[in-house]
Structures are given as C-alpha cells and as structure tokens.
Amino acid sequence: MFDLEDSIRQWKRELAASSALEDGYVAELEAGLRDEVAARVRSGQAEEAAFREAVAGMGDVEAVGAEFHKVYTTRRSGRPPWQAPLCLSPLVWNMVKVAVRQMRRYKGYALIHVAGLTVGMLCFLLITVWVRDELSFDGFHVHKDRVYRVLYAERDGGLHTAVSYALPPGMAAEIPEVEASARVWPWTGSLVIRGDIRHQEDAIHLTDPDFFRMFSFEFVRGTPEMALPDLHSVVLTESAARRYFGDDEPLGQTLHVAEIDEDFRVTGVIRDLPPNSHLQFELVGRVEWLGEDRLARWEEWVAPAYVMLRPGASAEAVEAKAASLFRRELGEMQRMISPVLQPLPQVHLREDGTPANLSRVVIFSGIALLILVVACVNFMNLSTMRATLRAREVGLRKVVGASRLLVAAQFIAEAMVLAVLSMGLAVLGGYLLLPLVNEAAGLSLRLFGDDAWGMFAILAAATLVTGLVSGSYPAFVLSAFRPVDTLRSRAAGGRGGVLFRKVLIVFQLTVSVGLLLCTLVVARQLRYIQDKDLGLNRHQVVVLFNNPRLNRDFDAFKAQLESRAGIVRVTAASQNPTDVGTGLGVWPEGGTDRDQIGFGYCDVDYDFFETFRMTVVRGRAFSRAFPADAAEGCLINEKAAAALGWPDPVGRRLHFNHPGVDPVRQRLRVIGVVRDFHSRPLREAVQPFLFRMYRPWHSRVFVRVRPDRVPEALAAIGEVFGAFAPEYPFRYIFLSELYQRQYRADHQLGLLFDLFSLLACFVAGLGLFGLSAFTAERMTKEIGVRKACGAPTRDIATLILRKYAGLVLAANLLAWLAGYLLMTAWLDQFAYRVPLEPGVFLAASGLMVLVVGVSVGYRTYRAATARPVDALRYE
C-alpha cells in the first residue's frame, strides 16, 4: 500500500544525501511537492501516480542544487564546491581536496613541509637562473656554430688567448674552409672628444671589417657590410652615441680620439651589447691602428682573434692546416705551440683558456640538485614518520575498496599539491631575492630572461619531479598497510622504514655539514687573500690613468704633486704591479735565446719601489744619480736571481727579447734585487720578474697618500691633474679596490656558498625539528613511565638525544670526507692558500651540532620536563 508520508520521507533522505542541497532548500521543495501532489489528487489522480509525476517534474537534484548555489556564491564561474572543475576528473579533484584538508588540519607539519620544499626550490630556482645565464653567453649570434676563437695550445694542455695577429688573415687567405677572420684588440682606452663633450672611454675595441659579418650585433644605424669601410671609421653602441650626439643623427658625424690625435667618422650604431656577450665594447675601430708591423709579426702574441668557417667545414681539418701554416712561418722554434679552434658558445665558459667558469657552473648545478634532494628527503622523512597518523585512513580506504595504486596516488597527489604551492612561493621569493643577489654579486640576472617558456618548462618539470620523488616513498610505505592491522590500531612503520629514514637523515646532515665546511674554507681563503703580504704595499695608493699630456710633463707633475700636503710619493708604470699581464723571454749574457726563461716584466719610473714600499735586498733601486739606469739598468726579483743561477746578480748583464723594443736596448745590467712579490693573482706562483725604465709605455700613475689625510690628498691630486691635463677627465681608483676586483669571481663564489649553506642548514634544521617533535610524541608514554619510576629530567633528555648522536656522527664523518676532497680540489687552483686545518672541520661540525641542538632541543626539553601524569593520560 502506498504511503505518501513515507515516500516523502524517503525522498527527503535522498535529497539530504546530496551535498548540493541544504535543509532550507529541501523544506521549500517539500512544501512545493506537497502542494502539487495535493492539486493532482484533487484533480482525480491516484496519490502514488501524483507523487511520482511531481517528483519527476522537479528535475535533477544536482542541477537544482547547483542553481541554488549560483544565487549565493561569489565565485565568478558559479561552480559549486562539490563539483570538480571541468579540467580535472572528479577523482583527482577529490585527492586535491583531501590534500588541502590534511594541510589545514596539521598546519604545523604542513608549514615545515612547505618551508623545506620552498627553500629547496628557491635554491634550485636561483641557481638555475644563474646557470642559464652562464650557458646563454653568445647564443644570440646567428653564426655561432661556425665562429671559433683561435687559441694557442701548449703541449701540456695550457691555452693562451693571445695569438699572433699575422695568423688569422693568413688562415683566411690560405685555408679555403675559413670564410672570414677578425682580430679583436681590447684597447686600454682613450679620451674621446666631440666639441665640448669629452669622455674617457675604456671599452674601445679595434677589429677587422669582417667582425660584424661574423658576430650578429644589431645595427640601429648603418649596415654590418658597410660598418668599418676605412681606417677612420668607427661604430658606436647606442648609449655611446647618445653620450656624444644626444638625439642628433650620429651617422657621418666626427669624433676626435685624443690618444692618437685623429678624427673618426661614425659609420654605424649598434644596440647596446647584451650582458651575456663575452665581447663587451662601446666603440669599435679598425685594427690597423695597432701598426703594420705588429699585425704582420708571427712572433708576438697580441690578443684574441676569431675565424668563421664555411658551412659544413670541419674544425679539426682547419686546425691541422693552421698548425702547418704556423710551423711554416715560425719554424721548429714553435713546435711546443699549435693553434686550436674554440667554438664560440664555449668561449665564455673557458674565458681565459681554463674551464673556471665551466666548473663553477657544474659545482653550482650540483649544489642546486643536492639542496633540492635534501628538501625532498626532508619531505619523505616527515611524511613517513607521520604515517601512523594516516594509517587508519588508509585502512578505511582499502576496506571500502580502494586499490593500493589509488591509495598511493592519493599520497602522491598530496605531495604534488605541496610541491606546486612551494614552487609558487619559491618563484615569489625569487622575485624578491634576485635583485639582492644581483646587487651583492654584481650580476644582472633575470628570473625568466628571454626564454620565459624554457624557464617555465624547467620549473614545471622540477615541480613535477619533486612532487613525484618526495611523494613516492611515503606513498609506497603507506599504501602497503594492511587494513586489518591499521583498523585494529596496531599501526605499522616497519623496521626497514626506520633504517631508510636514518639513511635519509644522515644524507641531509651530510650535505649541510659539507656545505658549511666549504663555506668556511672559501671564507678563510678569501680572508687569506685579503691579508696576504704581497711583498708590496697596496694600501693608500691612488691609481690615475696616464695620458699623453701628463706623460710629457711627468717630472713637473710629480714635483708639484709631491710638494702638496698629504702626498707621500708619486711614480708611474706600464702595469698595475698586483696584476701584471706582460711577459718576456730573458737569458743571461753569454747564453743564446735557446736558454731563455719566462719573466714577468713591467716598465717603471723613479721612486717605484719606494712608492710600493718594496724591499730592495741587494744593490739599489733606480736613481737619477746614475743616468745610465734609464737606458740599461734593471732590477730583478729573488726568484729571477735563483732562476738565472746567480747568487749575486748585481752588475751582471742579461738579454731579453721583445718584438716591440729596439734590439740595441734589449741588453740590460742588473742594478738590484727586490724581495719576491706577487705580480699575479694568488692562483699563480711568484714568477721571475724584471723591472726596467721606459717612459713612453707608462699607462698608470701611482700616488701614495697619507692615510690620515686622504680627502685632502685626493683634492690636491685632482687640482694638479686639472692644471696639467685640463682636457682629460680626472678619474682615480684605489689600488686596493683594483686588487679586490681581481678576486671578484671568488667573492661571488663565497657569497653563494654563504647563501646556500645557510639555506641547506635551514632545511635540515626543519627536518630535525619535525623529527624531534614526532619522536617526542611517540615516546610520550615511555617518558611518562620512566619519570613515574623516578628518572630525572637529564636522563630523559639523554635518552632522546642519544637517538641523534649516532646519526650526527656518521653525517659528520661523511661530510668531512666529501668536503676534504672538494675543497682540496678548489684550493689547488691557488698557488698560495690556507691549509685545511682540523679546526675548520670541527667548526663546521660545531655549527651543525648547534643547528641540531636548536631544532631538537626545544621539543626534547618539553618532553623531558613534562609532568608524568600528562604523559600517561595521553592516548
């Protein structure tokens, strides 16, 4: 028998089961339904039929619910929360929802998870940005696959970037595969004048006309083909053009280059060079200004040069032909050296012939991956530790029919949600942090750069892999629970899992200690470089750029300057003595040029050794009292005396060869010996060295000032400089600053190590914090019983801490080993370096123990001091 009330109750239950309808809606629908049934019955229908038709006319429950929802939602799409978005299947949507609920419920753990992953990803992001920038160098040149830098390779593998300038045109003329060649001479610079506008330009390059055919610098005015038609043509970058011409048309205008006193016509303007070009210049002229004989000489190694091969030509074949050409011109004398070709995209990574940049890229890519792995490990650790909390959920899911795969998918989805969230935060962090990193390290990195999609793809892949990796192990462990065990609350977490977790923790700690160790060693080496006695005093020395006017009246300039307050001493030289790039072959009188020894050398003026406070250990320094000094006097260093085998070199004669020096002047007499000093960066050993006097080549003026009167001295220098060379802008720099710049790459390395070891410690600390919280929680009962039996707080703390002691010890030993190997390799590139003392290792471990202490201490203390009654009442 049909019962209307019963049927309506049944119908209401069905409605209530749908999440789409609230009670209020159901009541309203019910009232309407009853009205309609009553009306139908009145019109003669049977009650049962009336009810069925009325219900059918009401429509789909979900659809009605969705309509109601639309009325009240503020969501633009109007999609009710119980429906999955169109792009996701309902199953995946449900997984995402469960993941979000888990995070809401256990906020603390979610925070640790996300913080760890975010920091890991932030490291990864920053390093990726930097690596991509390094790898992108010179990638914008259209012919990058055909352009090569010409290098000289020694038989022992050493590479020289300076090559004979007769070689490239020779190759272009005689080797059919070579399509074009360009020599690129980075000039020291000159004053450039247009009317009243005068600027000291430092980035003037001289090159061959084919330069712009080989390298794709974008022309704003003029064309690459017509860029450098004659000796008096010059091409400018946009910003250089703006300096001299403002908004006027620069093409065809004239610029005066003071250094050589010649006028140049502007024949082209190119866009400013991108920062990821290894060639950096503002003005380019013709290489012929170097002088016919220098360009034609095979013996002199001048500066870099490039060739472009024809499409399809083999670099090896060209190398072989270039080598035979080279040997034909120089004979057997040069059999130790042969020309090699370096592909353009590799030039930046092996800038000075050594793979220094390349190894930095490799080291940092490794660190990026390590930190990301540490973050993943952290995640796995915390997730598996908390497995017991989820065991019941897993059991229930399985009981109602979830397959193992589905349960695993749930946990991977959770990891994925966290990974996506963390990557979002990491990108945000990157935006905020990148300007600071750029500022501190002197870089110009951009987060997405020119290839935004490429970067996006990398980040998406990293997110995916991180989610999968960090989610897979917990998923594997958790999905293996047997429902019957979990529902009986005999929660799992097998022995194997414990061991694996320990391995993970040791790995984490190892990476942290290892990075800390590297940080400390790099910092100590940098400190050492800073404090190292170079054999010359680089402090309070002002460096001025010499110019023809100053050089002509140098004695008067010096006399006037030295009479001013605050000035101690004035001298000049061809090179900065802390970074001498020039060398000579030297042999003792009576020998032949077959006995020549490689010497560093510098042309200096009177008072040079006094200005730099260098010690003359034998003989004397250059002096006006001996007029012959200027023509044939020289000083050598102790190393040179040893190399020549002279116990007392003073008064002895030697020869040197320099293609630019008149052979008559190539014979010198030693008048003194100076104490060894560092004329090269500390990577290199002290070399034999020769000082002679030759004023025309002086490029720098050095002024020692009194430390207590620096501002006064600087004002005086500016004033006297202005009186002697009014058309030149007054610019100066302190020698100590130039010295710093020599180690810019090392300082960058130090900075990055600081940053990343800090972040790695943070991640590891987070992991330990989570671990200790969990351990304390699990041991609550044990602690309670022990305390009730009278165990003092100290014993309880020891009990907990003992769990970590073994792990910390193992991690330290591993880190010491890895750090020792890595840092020995790094320090090896310095001829002068700090020893790897045990103290550094202990300090790194000490720092780690501190981190462990801070992260583990709080929870341990709380657990150990808790009242036993609370502990026992727990569970």
Next chain:
Amino acid sequence: MTSKALIAASAKPIILSLLLTGESYGYEILQRVRQVSGGRLGWSSAMLYPVLHRLEKDGLIRSEWKLSEEGRMRKYYTLSDAGRLELAAEKEDWTAVTASLARLWGRIEAAEE
C-alpha cells in the same frame, strides 16, 4: 517552446507582477504562470525556487514561513518596496520592447496585405 534565455529574462518581471496582487507561494506561482501564459510557459520548480532566492537576495521580495489553510508549513513571498520600483522599471523596458515589436510586425503585416 519558449527559449531558455527568454524564460530566464522574463522570469523576474513575471514573478514581480504576480506578487503585485498579494503574497503567494511556490506551487501557486507555477500554476498562475501556466494559467496566464495559456500553458506556453512551462516552468519547473527546479527553475523557480533558485530565482525566488535570487530575487530575495537582491531585496526585491521578502519571504516568510507560515502555516497554510491546509495546516502545512509553506514559504510565502511578498513584494518589497524595492521590488515595486524594480517592477516599474521592468515594465517600462518590456513595454518598449513589445511596442517596438508590435509596430514592426504591424508594418510587415500591412505590407503583406
């Protein structure tokens, strides 16, 4: 059959007009719409109730649960002052639309004759 868009657009003025004569409830509104349209506007309750809720949320109508003559609880809707104003505006718009259509079609019919 009338198009979905037209039903949706006309629901508001029709409901407001029905309530102008006094309070009413869901089923009654459905019946009266059917009567007035000569059965041409077939509204379902799934469509009506959400519209009523929206009008109430916008402040055009008010609702109240009351005991009906049959002794059951029913939700009665009445027109609010804002609803009256809104109806006046709607009336103006719809009149303009129907008048234009009438004139257009009048001209067409005149032309056909």
